[in-house]
Amino acid sequence: MNVEREEKIKTRREILQKLKEEMIKRLDLPYKPDDIHEDISLLGAGLGLDSLDAIEIVMIVESCFNVKIADGNTSPLRSLNTITDYIIAQKGL
Amino acid sequence: MRELLLKNKFMANGISFKERYGISIPFTSDNIEHEYNSVRNAVGLSDFSFLQKYTIPEDKGIDFLNNVFAGNVENLRFGRVLHTFLSDENGNIIADCYIANNDEEFLILCESIVDDSQLDKILFEDNNGADFGLKNITNDFVVLSIDGSNAWKTAKEIFGVSILGLPYLSIEEFQFDGEKINVIRAGKTGEFGYYVIAMNKVAEKLFDTALEKIKQVEGAVCGLDVHNILRLDGRFFNIFSEGAIVRNPLYLGLQWMIDLENMNFIGGQSLQNQREAGVGSKITGMTIEKEYGSVAIGDKICDENGEIGYIVSARHSYELDKTVALALLPFEKAYSGLKFYLKTPDGPVVNTISMPPFTPKSLNMKLD
Numbered sequence: 001m002n003v004e005r006e007e008k009i010k011t012r013r014e015i016l017q018k019l020k021e022e023m024i025k026r027l028d029l030p031y032k033p034d035d036i037h038e039d040i041s042l043l044g045a046g047l048g049l050d051s052l053d054a055i056e057i058v059m060i061v062e063s064c065f066n067v068k069i070a071d072g073n074t075s076p077l078r079s080l081n082t083i084t085d086y087i088i089a090q091k092g093l
Numbered sequence: 094m095r096e097l098l099l100k101n102k103f104m105a106n107g108i109s110f111k112e113r114y115g116i117s118i119p120f121t122s123d124n125i126e127h128e129y130n131s132v133r134n135a136v137g138l139s140d141f142s143f144l145q146k147y148t149i150p151e152d153k154g155i156d157f158l159n160n161v162f163a164g165n166v167e168n169l170r171f172g173r174v175l176h177t178f179l180s181d182e183n184g185n186i187i188a189d190c191y192i193a194n195n196d197e198e199f200l201i202l203c204e205s206i207v208d209d210s211q212l213d214k215i216l217f218e219d220n221n222g223a224d225f226g227l228k229n230i231t232n233d234f235v236v237l238s239i240d241g242s243n244a245w246k247t248a249k250e251i252f253g254v255s256i257l258g259l260p261y262l263s264i265e266e267f268q269f270d271g272e273k274i275n276v277i278r279a280g281k282t283g284e285f286g287y288y289v290i291a292m293n294k295v296a297e298k299l300f301d302t303a304l305e306k307i308k309q310v311e312g313a314v315c316g317l318d319v320h321n322i323l324r325l326d327g328r329f330f331n332i333f334s335e336g337a338i339v340r341n342p343l344y345l346g347l348q349w350m351i352d353l354e355n356m357n358f359i360g361g362q363s364l365q366n367q368r369e370a371g372v373g374s375k376i377t378g379m380t381i382e383k384e385y386g387s388v389a390i391g392d393k394i395c396d397e398n399g400e401i402g403y404i405v406s407a408r409h410s411y412e413l414d415k416t417v418a419l420a421l422l423p424f425e426k427a428y429s430g431l432k433f434y435l436k437t438p439d440g441p442v443v444n445t446i447s448m449p450p451f452t453p454k455s456l457n458m459k460l461d
Contacts, residue, residue, distance in 0.1 A: 002397060012430065030354060039448035041449075045281075045329065048262070075456075078449055078452065084447070085447050
């Protein structure tokens with residue numbers, strides 16, 4: 001077993017699970033966490049969320065992970081994976 | 094083999110043709126990097142007339158569409174477009190589809206991995222499409238695709254400033270040369286994209302006008318092969334690439350195209366059962382440094398102990414200057430930020446990545 005890889009998987013899995021559960025609950029999405037592929041576009045194509053949903057996602061990231069996404073910084077919001085990258089980078093995980 | 098109406102126009106602009114699923118499609122120029130950069134930095138004009146096209150009346154069509162396609166058409170408002178798919182009885186994908194609610198009828202555009210006659214058989218013979226008023230209009234219309242970070246400028250030049258208000262996945266009617274034209278804001282490149290759907294009689298004039306306008310913003314005429322790269326590094330589903338290899342929408346991450354509360358469409362029961370049992374694999378993005386050479390479909394992805402998955406799509410991304418690929422990996426290993434190995438456990442390193450791997454220019458573009 002590659003310990004470093006398993007640690008990275010554990011970190012990402014925990015962040016993604018929390019993000020998905022909160023998004024499903026707060027945005028009333030008709031999915032189970034495993035239904036949402038981490039690379040699917042969140043806004044426009046893919047999940048088709050709108051700008052109000054984007055604000056809710058920013059609030060989820062802040063309340064669940066204590067990480068702020070600055071106004072106008074849309075880059076992390078491309079997919080769940082890019083949000084997770086941002087959280088990992090900001091928290092130095 | 095189906096020939097496209099604008100073939101000579103595209104050939105005259107340096108595009109060679111190739112057969113794909115019974116259709117002679119505009120494939121590539123001799124400089125695909127130029128085509129790619131035109132879309133990422135300016136605009137590309139492509140012929141999407143290969144799409145199979147149908148209409149069905151709104152009043153009779155809803156039940157048919159909901160029983161055949163995976164998405165929920167019932168809640169599709171006038172002027173909006175649903176992105177969904179058609180699958181077989183086992184839930185394996187056959188066609189990637191846009192369904193537009195357009196003026197008392199639905200317009201259906203399909204990218205399929207079967208030829209025209211096979212798709213007609215599914216829709217008309219197997220599912221009695223004619224009884225619901227389904228009509229095949231494939232040969233009556235052309236579809237030009239205008240894609241790129243400056244595609245909105247070209248669209249504005251042709252159709253006027255009101256097109257800038259067209260939301261993503263919407264359809265609107267415009268006039269061109271005295272004829273009705275439909276424009277769908279769609280596209281699968283990450284940049285602005287417009288499908289222009291026009292009757293054959295104005296097709297050549299529309300092409301000439303669009304060509305003149307794209308040249309004003311240093312755009313290029315494109316084949317369809319460059320869209321295989323643009324879809325891959327923009328992380329849009331491509332039925333002609335990973336879709337044709339994997340086929341299973343749950344492995345492909347296409348759950349968002351399915352109405353999960355009404356899985357009575359063709360293949361829906363099979364997908365429901367698979368979903369309840371749990372999905373074992375999914376596709377994951379990765380990059381491979383270009384010095385490792387070409388990467389082929391089917392190449393193994395390994396960890397230290399041996400094979401764990403395989404490549405289902407791979408192309409050189411000019412934006413990243415490395416190979417971008419999708420691999421089918423076990424669910425428990427399908428995470429971004431990991432290192433695996435290509436072909437053998439001591440082979441070249443591949444890095445799983447978050448997709449899309451860059452922010453397209455269009456995402457931060459302010460329209461004039």
